[in-house]
Amino acid sequence: MTASASSRKLKVGILGATGTVGQNFLLKLESHPYFVVHALGASSRSAGQPYIKAVRWKQAYPIPESARQLIVQECKAVQFKDCDIVFSGLDHDVAGEIEQEFSEADLAVFSNAKNYRRAALVPLIVPLVNTHHLDIVPHQRAQHEPPLKKGFIVTNANCSTTGLVVPLKAIEDAFGPIDRVIVNTMQAISGAGYPGVPSLDIFDNVVPFISGEEEKIEWETSKILGGISSDLTSFDLRQNQPIRVSATCCRVPVLDGHTESVSISFAKRPPPTPEQVEEALRSYTCEAQSLGAPSAPKAVIHVHEEPDRPQPRLDRYFQDGAGVNVGRVRDCPVLDIKFIVLSNNVAIGAATSSIINAEVAMLKGVV
Numbered sequence: 290m291t292a293s294a295s296s297r298k299l300k301v302g303i304l305g306a307t308g309t310v311g312q313n314f315l316l317k318l319e320s321h322p323y324f325v326v327h328a329l330g331a332s333s334r335s336a337g338q339p340y341i342k343a344v345r346w347k348q349a350y351p352i353p354e355s356a357r358q359l360i361v362q363e364c365k366a367v368q369f370k371d372c373d374i375v376f377s378g379l380d381h382d383v384a385g386e387i388e389q390e391f392s393e394a395d396l397a398v399f400s401n402a403k404n405y406r407r408a409a410l411v412p413l414i415v416p417l418v419n420t421h422h423l424d425i426v427p428h429q430r431a432q433h434e435p436p437l438k439k440g441f442i443v444t445n446a447n448c449s450t451t452g453l454v455v456p457l458k459a460i461e462d463a464f465g466p467i468d469r470v471i472v473n474t475m476q477a478i479s480g481a482g483y484p485g486v487p488s489l490d491i492f493d494n495v496v497p498f499i500s501g502e503e504e505k506i507e508w509e510t511s512k513i514l515g516g517i518s519s520d521l522t523s524f525d526l527r528q529n530q531p532i533r534v535s536a537t538c539c540r541v542p543v544l545d546g547h548t549e550s551v552s553i554s555f556a557k558r559p560p561p562t563p564e565q566v567e568e569a570l571r572s573y574t575c576e577a578q579s580l581g582a583p584s585a586p587k588a589v590i591h592v593h594e595e596p597d598r599p600q601p602r603l604d605r606y607f608q609d610g611a612g613v614n615v616g617r618v619r620d621c622p623v624l625d626i627k628f629i630v631l632s633n634n635v636a637i638g639a640a641t642s643s644i645i646n647a648e649v650a651m652l653k654g655v656v
């Protein structure tokens with residue numbers, strides 16, 4: 290259904306509605322031009338209660354009025370049968386089975402969970418980078434036994450991968466392939482959900498380990514920055530143009546906003562200058578913008594001039610967290626170029642990504 294083909298708003302469900310990502314979905318969908326929240330799902334601990342009673346609300350804005358008295362449902366597809374789209378912020382322990390049941394019930398699922406990111410026919414989409422990967426959805430539906438009419442699963446990326454691939458894509462579009470990336474992350478505690486990291490572990494401290502995170506960044510980058518085959522049935526995972534990524538991930542005492550220190554080298558010589566890279570970052574645009582997706586940021590990448598920016602406390606809410614901040618673009622004496630990235634892990638790193646992916650899917654007639 291395309292936006293112009295439909296004058297009514299599409300009904301959406303939120304799975305994992307009581308969690309950190311679920312709460313952000315509710316805030317960002319409060320007065321959405323295409324979508325209206327119709328059903329909320331969480332675990333059996335929450336099911337049967339009005340949302341206001343089930344949730345431990347941790348956001349700086351109040352719970353949207355329309356959601357307060359909605360009764361939380363168990364995550365069973367039958368309870369969401371009137372929905373056109375389902376957003377998932379489910380814990381990965383349960384997301385696999387539940388998202389499969391929903392897609393097989395012919396619901397369009399946009400997921401934040403890691404479970405299907407590596408699946409061969411599931412697009413892994415950062416909406417500021419590779420919305421063209423949605424083109425595999427008809428094949429995903431056709432390969433299901435029996436074929437699905439409307440159901441599918443689309444995932445968005447790990448929150449640190451998301452911040453990283455946006456500037457990498459802008460730079461590759463301008464200067465050709467990047468062959469090596471070294472990235473060190475400083476990740477906010479909200480990335481671990483609620484209650485997340487114990488206060489006694491994170492106050493006055495840096496924890497140099499986040500389980501599974503480095504492997505995700507190192508693998509997901511190739512799927513996102515890779516191509517889709519001409520018959521729209523597979524992803525190339527950069528087999529012919531490898532991009533080697535080395536990631537080190539740390540948890541730091543910041544509430545929201547993942548900061549990443551990135552060094553890159555180019556396949557072609559000579560490499561661009563820092564000034565050329567800054568210009569490429571500033572002028573980068575994406576398909577979500579050209580299609581007019583309402584949640585897409587006006588500027589995909591904001592390049593900071595100040596020598597001490599971006600900073601999470603000052604820059605994480607720029608454009609409601611939908612864009613990416615880059616600063617300190619400079620020569621790297623070991624690789625070619627290095628810079629700092631800051632992205633809002635609960636916005637473009639999670640809920641906002643799913644929402645823009647769904648907007649683009651709707652504008653392209655995939656939903």
Ligand SMILES: NC(=O)C1=CN([C@@H]2O[C@H](COP(=O)(O)OP(=O)(O)OC[C@H]3O[C@@H](n4cnc5c(N)ncnc54)[C@H](OP(=O)(O)O)[C@@H]3O)[C@@H](O)[C@H]2O)C=CC1
Nearest residue numbers: 305307308309310331332335378380381401402480482483
């Ligand atoms: N936080 C972040 O920055 C990011 C998170 N993600 C991913 O998004 C997902 C959600 O993360 P986050 O919001 O942080 O996690 P939370 O722990 O805050 O929330 C988890 C949600 O899953 C629900 N849930 C747990 N068990 C079940 C079950 N058995 N059946 C149905 N629902 C269940 C919980 O419901 P209940 O309240 O009833 O227990 C809750 O709504 C995860 O997969 C995470 O990896 C991705 C990118 C960024």
Ligand SMILES: N[C@@H](CC(=O)OP(=O)(O)O)C(=O)O
Nearest residue numbers: 401402403447448476480481
């Ligand atoms: N691991 C991330 C958040 C997350 O949930 O990642 P993923 O969606 O890849 O499991 C963090 O701790 O900041």
